[in-house]
Amino acid sequence: MKSTVLIIEDNEQNMYMLSYLLQKNNYNVIEAFNGKDGLDLAHKHHPEIILIDIQLPDMDGYEICNKLSHNGLPKSTVIIAVTSYAMGGDKEKAIESGADGYLEKPINPDTFVNQMRSIINEKGK
Amino acid sequence: MKRTFNSTFKNPIVGGLATFAILLFSTQYIAFQKYLINENEQKKEINIQVSIIKEKLQSLVKFSYSATKSLAYIVERNGIPSDFDDIAIELLDRSKYFDVVELVDANGFITHVYPLKDNEVIGFNILNSIEASSGALATIKKKDFFIAGPVNLKQGGIGMISRQPIFIDGKFAGFSAVVTKMSTFFNDLNIDPSNDNRFNYQLSRVNLETGKEEFFLKNNMASLKEYAVPIEMDYGEWKLYVVPREIPFNTAIWFSVFGVVISILASWIVWYFIGQSERLNELINSKLIEQESQLKLIHESSKEKIRKSEMLYRSLTSNAPVLIFNTNEAGECTYVNVEWFNYTGMSFEEAMGYGWHNALHPQDKERVLHEWQTAVLTKADFKSEFRFKGKNEKVTYLSAKAIRLVDVDKSIYGYIGIASDITDRVNQEKELLIYKNNLEKLVDLRTEELNESKEALLNLLEDLNTQSIKLEKETIKAQSADLMKSAFLATMSHELRTPMNSIIGFTGILLKEFAGPLNDEQKKQLLMVKNSGQHLLGLINDILDISKIEAGKLNVSKAPFNYLSTLENTIEFLSPQANKKGLQIIAEFSETKITLNSDERRVEQVVLNLISNAIKFSNQGKIIVKVDVNKNVLTTQIIDNGIGISKEDQNKLFMPFIQLESGLKRSHEGTGLGLAICKSLVEKLGGKIQVTSEIGKGSNFAFTLPL
Numbered sequence: 001m002k003s004t005v006l007i008i009e010d011n012e013q014n015m016y017m018l019s020y021l022l023q024k025n026n027y028n029v030i031e032a033f034n035g036k037d038g039l040d041l042a043h044k045h046h047p048e049i050i051l052i053d054i055q056l057p058d059m060d061g062y063e064i065c066n067k068l069s070h071n072g073l074p075k076s077t078v079i080i081a082v083t084s085y086a087m088g089g090d091k092e093k094a095i096e097s098g099a100d101g102y103l104e105k106p107i108n109p110d111t112f113v114n115q116m117r118s119i120i121n122e123k124g125k
Numbered sequence: 126m127k128r129t130f131n132s133t134f135k136n137p138i139v140g141g142l143a144t145f146a147i148l149l150f151s152t153q154y155i156a157f158q159k160y161l162i163n164e165n166e167q168k169k170e171i172n173i174q175v176s177i178i179k180e181k182l183q184s185l186v187k188f189s190y191s192a193t194k195s196l197a198y199i200v201e202r203n204g205i206p207s208d209f210d211d212i213a214i215e216l217l218d219r220s221k222y223f224d225v226v227e228l229v230d231a232n233g234f235i236t237h238v239y240p241l242k243d244n245e246v247i248g249f250n251i252l253n254s255i256e257a258s259s260g261a262l263a264t265i266k267k268k269d270f271f272i273a274g275p276v277n278l279k280q281g282g283i284g285m286i287s288r289q290p291i292f293i294d295g296k297f298a299g300f301s302a303v304v305t306k307m308s309t310f311f312n313d314l315n316i317d318p319s320n321d322n323r324f325n326y327q328l329s330r331v332n333l334e335t336g337k338e339e340f341f342l343k344n345n346m347a348s349l350k351e352y353a354v355p356i357e358m359d360y361g362e363w364k365l366y367v368v369p370r371e372i373p374f375n376t377a378i379w380f381s382v383f384g385v386v387i388s389i390l391a392s393w394i395v396w397y398f399i400g401q402s403e404r405l406n407e408l409i410n411s412k413l414i415e416q417e418s419q420l421k422l423i424h425e426s427s428k429e430k431i432r433k434s435e436m437l438y439r440s441l442t443s444n445a446p447v448l449i450f451n452t453n454e455a456g457e458c459t460y461v462n463v464e465w466f467n468y469t470g471m472s473f474e475e476a477m478g479y480g481w482h483n484a485l486h487p488q489d490k491e492r493v494l495h496e497w498q499t500a501v502l503t504k505a506d507f508k509s510e511f512r513f514k515g516k517n518e519k520v521t522y523l524s525a526k527a528i529r530l531v532d533v534d535k536s537i538y539g540y541i542g543i544a545s546d547i548t549d550r551v552n553q554e555k556e557l558l559i560y561k562n563n564l565e566k567l568v569d570l571r572t573e574e575l576n577e578s579k580e581a582l583l584n585l586l587e588d589l590n591t592q593s594i595k596l597e598k599e600t601i602k603a604q605s606a607d608l609m610k611s612a613f614l615a616t617m618s619h620e621l622r623t624p625m626n627s628i629i630g631f632t633g634i635l636l637k638e639f640a641g642p643l644n645d646e647q648k649k650q651l652l653m654v655k656n657s658g659q660h661l662l663g664l665i666n667d668i669l670d671i672s673k674i675e676a677g678k679l680n681v682s683k684a685p686f687n688y689l690s691t692l693e694n695t696i697e698f699l700s701p702q703a704n705k706k707g708l709q710i711i712a713e714f715s716e717t718k719i720t721l722n723s724d725e726r727r728v729e730q731v732v733l734n735l736i737s738n739a740i741k742f743s744n745q746g747k748i749i750v751k752v753d754v755n756k757n758v759l760t761t762q763i764i765d766n767g768i769g770i771s772k773e774d775q776n777k778l779f780m781p782f783i784q785l786e787s788g789l790k791r792s793h794e795g796t797g798l799g800l801a802i803c804k805s806l807v808e809k810l811g812g813k814i815q816v817t818s819e820i821g822k823g824s825n826f827a828f829t830l831p832l
Binding site: 011013014017020021024084092105106107108109110 | 626627662684
């Protein structure tokens with residue numbers, strides 16, 4: 001049974017990269033290019049994992065984290081914020097907003113999936 | 126007297142008893158009246174009964190008279206009738222209480238009886254019967270109708286016998302008689318529905334011969350003499366007893382009991398409340414006494430305080446080296462101190478009221494008086510300077526001030542004032558004035574001279590002003606340019622990083638060979654792209670950092686972390702790079718574990734930068750990473766055996782955009798921002814960074830952080 005990942009990311013190239021990487025690692029991928037679509041798709045498909053880019057055009061990524069973590073999704077859903085380097089305080093803010101963990105951009109294809117899995121395992125405990 | 130009365134009534138026991146007595150008396154009186162009324166009503170009822178029965182008896186007697194008369198008349202006219210029985214039946218019909226009809230002959234023998242049954246009395250001589258004879262004899266004697274009884278009847282029971290003498294041709298020929306059994310009569314009364322069976326009856330008659338009371342009914346009512354009522358009837362002295370079957374309960378007794386209870390209750394309440402108010406009074410009194418004594422204490426202590434303060438005031442005023450005076454609200458002097466006498470030579474009495482103004486210098490007198498009166502009238506403070514002229518003609522200058530004395534209710538009740546001797550000051554001022562006048566003359570002379578050179582100076586100043594405005598404009602320009610540069614760099618770095626993410630990311634993905642295998646040459650070239658990308662990203666991040674630092678927007682967030690493991694990770698990360706150049710990184714830690722409360726990422730950045738520099742600028746030897754803790758200060762040193770830095774260069778080392786060998790031979794890549802960033806970061810985290818170095822021998826970069 002493949003796990004489903006919802007990626008909320010506005011940059012097309014980044015979306016493609018994440019999507020490709022995850023599909024190659026045997027995940028189902030749902031793509032949302034803005035916050036509103038992201039929220040709709042999350043409620044529609046109940047993905048196991050949600051990756052959220054913190055900088056989105058229509059909505060603050062923290063706001064999405066907050067809405068997702070409080071709004072009727074299964075408790076097992078893992079919410080991961082994808083933050084940019086050098087934005088001090090981003091990680092703490094992400095965790096406060098309800099994210100289970102964070103990953104940093106630029107992503108390292110060698111380690112990205114493992115880092116994601118370790119966040120999922122951490123939550124599983 | 127009134128007090129005694131009041132206090133007597135305030136005594137709870139007396140009050141309670143009085144209430145009890147008054148209430149008990151009044152309730153019992155009412156109860157008694159009620160009792161009498163009830164009693165009376167019963168008597169009335171009995172009287173009604175008596176009169177009803179009397180009437181019935183009288184009518185019975187009348188009927189008996191007429192019945193016997195009728196029979197006697199028949200016998201007198203026609204002799205003994207042959208149809209006696211028919212006549213008797215007709216007579217018995219006249220009253221339901223007639224039991225028997227008899228005829229008796231002149232000798233006293235009963236000759237005819239109807240009905241015969243149960244009345245076997247024919248031939249019986251009534252004159253021989255003790256009971257019957259007296260009545261019979263009376264009838265004969267009187268030759269008139271007479272009622273005998275009570276008589277014990279032959280047929281049983283007690284009866285009343287009505288006898289009518291019969292005279293034939295004027296000669297006594299016997300009786301006609303009717304017997305009435307009285308029990309029937311009284312039973313009938315009881316059956317009467319209007320009577321409710323509420324009474325028992327007895328009828329008596331006094332025997333004329335024996336004077337004894339004889340009874341018609343066999344019951345024990347005869348003993349209840351109090352119920353006997355004499356009734357007016359012919360043929361003797363009759364008494365009727367109407368005795369209530371149940372002696373009715375007089376409800377007034379309940380009222381009496383109720384009255385007693387109420388009296389007890391009310392007196393208890395009075396007792397309780399008087400007692401309560403007395404207790405309350407006692408409490409209030411004791412509190413009042415307590416407060417009074419407290420007040421007394423307070424009063425005494427404040428009196429003592431007042432006395433002390435008075436003493437202080439007196440000793441202060443009398444010994445003060447100034448003139449002190451006191452006035453009432455009308456401005457009349459009431460007190461002056463000793464010093465005042467010294468100055469004026471006046472006596473106490475002379476100074477009092479408005480007498481003090483005689484001490485004023487004649488030239489000041491009018492003005493000061495006016496000032497003083499104005500102050501008093503407008504209720505304002507007083508302040509003035511004037512002269513006193515003493516009795517010894519000595520003139521003194523005084524500065525006086527008087528302030529209002531205000532009562533608790535804010536009304537003014539006087540003034541207290543002080544005047545001090547300012548004669549010396551006035552004299553000095555006079556001298557100064559002379560000096561001043563001289564000086565002014567001198568100054569005027571000099572001013573003219575100066576005016577000439579002033580113009581020359583003004584020209585010079587104008588020139589200077591233009592220059593300074595120019596400078597100011599340039600400074601502002603430079604400052605805004607600096608800010609704009611920082612903002613531009615921050616935006617640009619951010620914009621630059623987005624495509625960098627793609628470049629590095631996709632290179633990485635390609636190298637993972639998801640899309641298919643790569644040949645060695647492709648791999649080598651892609652690795653070059655990836656390394657260049659990462660290098661470029663490093664540069665961009667440096668620029669972003671420095672622009673943030675310059676714009677003052679660099680923020681750090683502190684959290685505890687394991688410093689030594691961070692350090693080890695960094696060393697591990699950089700070791701391949703070092704090994705490539707034949708260098709070795711050695712860790713020398715004084716502790717086994719150090720928990721640092723700081724910004725882990727930023728600390729890591731500093732360490733990474735310093736070790737990278739050490740690798741970059743070393744070609745041989747070791748790189749030592751040394752960690753010490755001393756008095757809550759963590760010191761980290763990165764020591765290399767590299768090319769070293771000259772003394773002059775060490776000063777410029779931490780300035781941004783400076784690479785020491787700039788321009789000449791760029792053998793070392795880098796933005797030249799690393800150390801400037803390190804310095805800013807370390808300082809932002811509360812530490813210091815410094816370098817010691819010698820050309821050709823190596824460098825030691827040390828930074829501290831608070832634990």
